[in-house]
Amino acid sequence: MSITELLQRCELFARLTPEQIERIAALGQGVVYNAGEVVIREGEPSDEMYVIRSGMVEVLVSRGVIPDVPGPPQLTPLVSLGQGQFFGEMALVDRGARSATVRCVRDGTVLYVIPRQAFWALCDSDHHIGYIVMRNIASDLSFKLRHRNIQVKLAGGEP
Amino acid sequence: MIYKVSYVVVGKPHMGTIVNLDAPPRVGDQVQLGDELCEVAEVVDLIPPSEDFAYLHVTCRLVQEAA
Numbered sequence: 001m002s003i004t005e006l007l008q009r010c011e012l013f014a015r016l017t018p019e020q021i022e023r024i025a026a027l028g029q030g031v032v033y034n035a036g037e038v039v040i041r042e043g044e045p046s047d048e049m050y051v052i053r054s055g056m057v058e059v060l061v062s063r064g065v066i067p068d069v070p071g072p073p074q075l076t077p078l079v080s081l082g083q084g085q086f087f088g089e090m091a092l093v094d095r096g097a098r099s100a101t102v103r104c105v106r107d108g109t110v111l112y113v114i115p116r117q118a119f120w121a122l123c124d125s126d127h128h129i130g131y132i133v134m135r136n137i138a139s140d141l142s143f144k145l146r147h148r149n150i151q152v153k154l155a156g157g158e159p
Numbered sequence: 160m161i162y163k164v165s166y167v168v169v170g171k172p173h174m175g176t177i178v179n180l181d182a183p184p185r186v187g188d189q190v191q192l193g194d195e196l197c198e199v200a201e202v203v204d205l206i207p208p209s210e211d212f213a214y215l216h217v218t219c220r221l222v223q224e225a226a
Contacts, residue, residue: 010179011161011163011179014210014212058174077174078174080174080175080176080192081176081177081178082177082179083179084161084163085178085179105193143163143165143206143214147175147177151167151174151175155172
């Protein structure tokens, strides 16, 4: 699957024309990760967004971290994401630090990495792209929140 | 149509999975979620379809736990 085909099948870029998707495809590059590799780490600065071309990642958050106590934080898995999904999009919206850690689950997981600055420059030069993508990000965040709400209900209210 | 599917597993703490599929899952299908084999128990529309995307929620039960 080419990068353009991948992005056409990604909800984030739904309703964009093939020409607009080509322009986005030209911004980033593919990176290969192996199982266990951390792609982004909670609390670190954020400069990129990722689209999963193949493989699987898991999203984890730290819980019960006690300041000044040595050792790695305990990570709780939130969700796993497969082909066509994306993560790191919150950085595009709020420029805040990473809200979760994302770790690869499968060897040879291929991620398409889109730099925030280049993407914003494209959105500034073409407001239609910016409008559509921001609407799609809102839709995806809503989907993930609904998924999470069901998870919490199944767990009896324990987040 | 691309099917964006949210999977959850009942009866066991499980993080769930979100993935895009070319065909909709059906009740009785078996699906591998991480290390665990699960069976689809229910498929519902999570939100109405839009353009080329359908948004489904799938509830699964565990068939085989991870070793």
